[in-house]
Amino acid sequence: MKFNVFSRLDYIVQAAGTLVLNVHALNTFKQTIINEEFWLEPYVNYSSFQSLQGEKRLVKFGVTEYTPNLSAFYQATVDNCYEINDFSYITETQVSALDSAVLPYLNPSRYCESDKLYRMAHNMFGHISNPFQQVLTLTNWINKNVQYLSGSTNSQTSAFNTVTEQAGVCRDFAHLGIALCRALTIPARYFTGYAYQLYPADFHACFEAYLNGKWVLFDATGLVPLNGFVKIATGFDAADSAVANIFGDVMFNNMEVNCELAENYFEPFYYREDSFLGITYL
Amino acid sequence: MKFNVFSRLDYIVQAAGTLVLNVHALNTFKQTIINEEFWLEPYVNYSSFQSLQGEKRLVKFGVTEYTPNLSAFYQATVDNCYEINDFSYITETQVSALDSAVLPYLNPSRYCESDKLYRMAHNMFGHISNPFQQVLTLTNWINKNVQYLSGSTNSQTSAFNTVTEQAGVCRDFAHLGIALCRALTIPARYFTGYAYQLYPADFHACFEAYLNGKWVLFDATGLVPLNGFVKIATGFDAADSAVANIFGDVMFNNMEVNCELAENYFEPFYYREDSFLGITYL
Amino acid sequence: MKFNVFSRLDYIVQAAGTLVLNVHALNTFKQTIINEEFWLEPYVNYSSFQSLQGEKRLVKFGVTEYTPNLSAFYQATVDNCYEINDFSYITETQVSALDSAVLPYLNPSRYCESDKLYRMAHNMFGHISNPFQQVLTLTNWINKNVQYLSGSTNSQTSAFNTVTEQAGVCRDFAHLGIALCRALTIPARYFTGYAYQLYPADFHACFEAYLNGKWVLFDATGLVPLNGFVKIATGFDAADSAVANIFGDVMFNNMEVNCELAENYFEPFYYREDSFLGITYL
Amino acid sequence: MKFNVFSRLDYIVQAAGTLVLNVHALNTFKQTIINEEFWLEPYVNYSSFQSLQGEKRLVKFGVTEYTPNLSAFYQATVDNCYEINDFSYITETQVSALDSAVLPYLNPSRYCESDKLYRMAHNMFGHISNPFQQVLTLTNWINKNVQYLSGSTNSQTSAFNTVTEQAGVCRDFAHLGIALCRALTIPARYFTGYAYQLYPADFHACFEAYLNGKWVLFDATGLVPLNGFVKIATGFDAADSAVANIFGDVMFNNMEVNCELAENYFEPFYYREDSFLGITYL
Structure with a gap:
């Protein structure tokens, strides 16, 4: 399915600094970049690179002098690719059977202290035998109990806070989902992207759980198809996948994000409580 | 320099479970495994693998039934390799000049919430212009202020706790060193190993800071050369580099670790406050 | 109902220090001290006093030299006094109608961060209209979800930890009950006492909620009648009501506690899910 | 010294709620209320009371219906009273010699987790033998290291956060001062008041340490005489001494505070590093 995506990030560079931006659509073996353009205004020389395991495409550049209005633009037409599978009959995957590349996603991380949520996760969701249903149930629990409230959290808020404080934004919803999965010995990771039909338009964050050999997408916010x-x-988590990492005397100022359908027809897909169909981005 | 290293880890397997062990000496382009042996008693089939970027060699195995005394043995003769460099004249490395493989070590992690230590690190160590001296000074600060106290912390303790509570074990000393470095925009990572002259013998943890293109070792405990x-x-951090990750109904029971010199002569090397010589393991 | 209570607290005084002990049975307008004795071995001069609002009777004494085995003994025969009331038809008490002496028990305290549990408490228990039932339900939720596990927590553990980590001892169960009540705008306070039929014998902690003008006792551990x-x-909370506060170079060593019935007959009283009878100590 | 003080607090009452306000100047045996007036617009019936130990004068009232603009006004002319004493020759007060009414101010509280700051406080300030100098030194350390930054903290921020995060407002500065004092076994308490020459005008918070039998005022912000x-x-702490406690569906909207000299002459008094003169409000 084709989308036109766009983002503009504005910064005020007070003095020297480095920015590492993570706004490029990923170039996977199935998600195709039909065309794309990235540029900086005013012009700054930048370097592009892909993370070692291909989970992100980054742009890095230094700014050496006062620049009151530095803007980074990205626009692309992307053909995403997903598959929908039936997880009705899956069972728990033993850790010993997991691929070694997946194992690190069982570890706690900065914003996902799964080690502290072990008992809670088991008390609440441990009785569910189908792992897809387990993740769907915890996602629905987050959706029902955590209030989506802009400004209620900050860059230090973690899953351990959110599980009790029960307010946050998409990043917090994702962190809590990841932490609960890992506490249940289900590998889970953070997912950021452009999201169609997100109002107000913004980057979006959700999470993937590793079920039956596939990374299945879940979004506890329920905001988009x-x-x-x-x-x-x-x-x-977000420490690892932030849209921007800023070093030095640079301040975020403003942004614009957009994601539009580049085809004629879109049939929204959501999870349903009575279904075991899960979506995987390829 | 050659060492004979040995470890034995004992577990009580109540029911089924998986263990992922991280006790093998690393096989780098300079550290040479002269011989090594790993075995399990009673016999269990296991698989070995290296992490994707070569930072560790892991052993993974499942146990399917009650095993009251499962022991994992490792013994090896290893020729380690390090170099000592003079960091007298280095200056701060701009983030824009850092290799992309090093950038992730600037991020906060589960036990190293560098994002929360930014102001403190700058207030305490921001005035020091030579980055080697900066890390050495913060390492000495930890050594002087944090009390080495077995049992004072647990598997949830993080640098944010230790910076104020000021008690812990080698793992906590390492986490605090890492967090302070990252807060100062110096890449830093966790380092575990067998350590000669550590009493009582145990696995040891310390940290590496990325200075002038090299990973330089620091040990805030000051316990070993x-x-x-x-x-x-x-x-x-330790979430990523634990000696053992246990899943299922398995309990740690006991352990033995040893590290002996396999040569005739050893001249201990320590940092000195008036020197800029730093050690890098290759 | 009459009980013989006894406690012995042993300390190692390394150098000078002060101890403030809180082991005396309270002398309320209904709980009667039939006889009591407190003494220190070896003999140390001490002073007794009651807290300003009569919530506790304290003993304070300084020790000025090395004393390897200092023991504080208390024994008493006490006639406690409680009433059992029916809370079937009570409704929420408006804060504006609360007595001013009760208002402080709505505030968060060291171990009861009710301000952080507001949304969670309302999501879980906000729909229950009868306040007695609300507190009973949250008490039962703690009992069901928090594991009683000696050594799982320490003197820094608070309700915000326990609500997620879900393990602890009686003190942690009490703190969580208090925090949830206060988050629901129900005044709540910590209660310590000697407890009949507690095995192993120890001081016990539970909590009181202020319902319909009475302080009603709840015990989330369910360990004793x-x-x-x-x-x-x-x-x-426990910061305010510890059995002992120690200052200086003094270490706790050992203790013994006992509580025996001094009458012939005891009919245990517990709450039941289908009853609205609540107990108040006078 | 006479001051005219004024405050206006505006609230939006969405539905029913209760407000407890703490804006009245205290009526101590030396601080004299020459005249005062408190009123609500629109008119609401309220009750006034003093806390049990006389540390505050509160106003409590319920609002039963939607009130888009409820304002609470207070104005008074007050003759404050303080004394300045020389603390040059004081020594540490043994806990055993402290008045029992003062002992609770050694306990940790919601925002002042002194139990977690014990080692840090002793490492940093334990070597100073004169307690006045000890508190002055820690106050100056806070002033130098914590950045006064509006909006950097919220109602959940505690001393344990501030000691490392090193940003906050007057309330956070006070909490950290209190926590460090208590960790050093110096009783300390929160102090709120109207403050002359505070720009922008606001309520102000600082703290008192109990030294040589007197409550001595310290202000780590250094903002006012x-x-x-x-x-x-x-x-x-602030949990206990907030300007306002709100229950129900009521939102703070706006406020105005003022404190003007009602005499002709004011000579500002500040602490100096080379002086042992301390101020006590009576």
């Missing part, structure tokens, strides 16, 4: 994403990156 | 290590692994 | 207490103290 | 306060309240 699950088949309208253009994947930007996956990672351990 | 810096040139007596056999490297096992590096990682973001 | 609710009518077998001899009240020692009430307070904001 | 120490002799320009009209005391409103003291307490364990």
